[in-house]
Amino acid sequence: MILFGTQKIEIFFKNAVVDHCISEDRKSMIVRMAKSMYEIAAGDFANIQLNFICTHNATSSQFAQVWAYYAAYYFDLPISSYSGGTRVSSFHRNTVRALQSAGFQFNILHFDHQNPTYAINFNRTTRSLLGFSKRYDNPINKGAYFAITTCNDNETGELYIPKAIAHFHLEFDDPTKYNLKESKKEAYLKTSKSIAAEVYLLFETLQALKERVPQRSIV
Structure with a gap:
């Protein structure tokens, strides 16, 4: 059976939770993040805007923004997602390919050899x-x-962000170290899956707080 678009994304999103093993310590950290966001926003989800930040805004922060964009739809929460870096590079083509393979559509709005702009939907x-x-x-x-920093370096982990209501650190493995290896496709898909799983847990916890109904993931 050939799957397209939203159906394919939903299956990837759900399978990510099953396939990616999140440690108990990491689960607790993500749940605490969600509770903190909920309390600071006083339960108003329209006030929850997430800015995922890494050094180059090329891989982990882009994965996180796109999966949060989908998660807001999936969990029906009016949460906005952004991303950025401490410097500008480009939306890495391997990141784009991994997200396309999950079912997202990319259309070029502005072509630039270094840093094209995509409409993702x-x-x-x-x-x-x-x-x-x-x-x-x-x-x-x-x-x-x-602000949610996603790189495992001091530059972003210790970054002062004036606009941030709160700053959380949730680092992910950097797949760019596999760029010159034959396993690069699998490495980017693995990173996409791990980020999708943890974004799922974050949004599932926020939804549970909204409904005040205990969910299986809350610890």
Whole structure:
């Protein structure tokens, strides 16, 4: 059976939770993040805007923004997602390919050899997500937001972010170290899956807080 668009993304999203083993310590950290966001936003999910930040805004932060964009639809929560870096590079082509293989549609809005701008969407969405490499303080990242740094380096982990309501650190493995290896496709898919699983847990916890109904993932 050939799957397309939203159906394919949903299956990838659900399978990520099953296939990716999240440690108990990491689960607890993500749940604490969700509870903190909920409390700071006073239960108003429209006030929860997430800005995922890594050094180059090329891989982990882009994966996280796109999966949060889908998670907001999947869990029916009015949460916005952004991404940025401490410097500008490009939305890595291997990141784009991994997300396309999961079912996301990428259309080039502005061609640039170094840093093209994509409109990212899926079949049931009413709005596209703009995807390109940018600094975390780019004007497109509007308003006050929760900063979530995703790189395992001191540059982002210790970054001072003036607009951040709160700063959380949730580092992911960097697949770019596999760029020159034959296993690069699998490495990017693995990173996409691990980030999808943890974004799922974050949003599932937020939804449970909204409904005040205990969920299987809350610890």
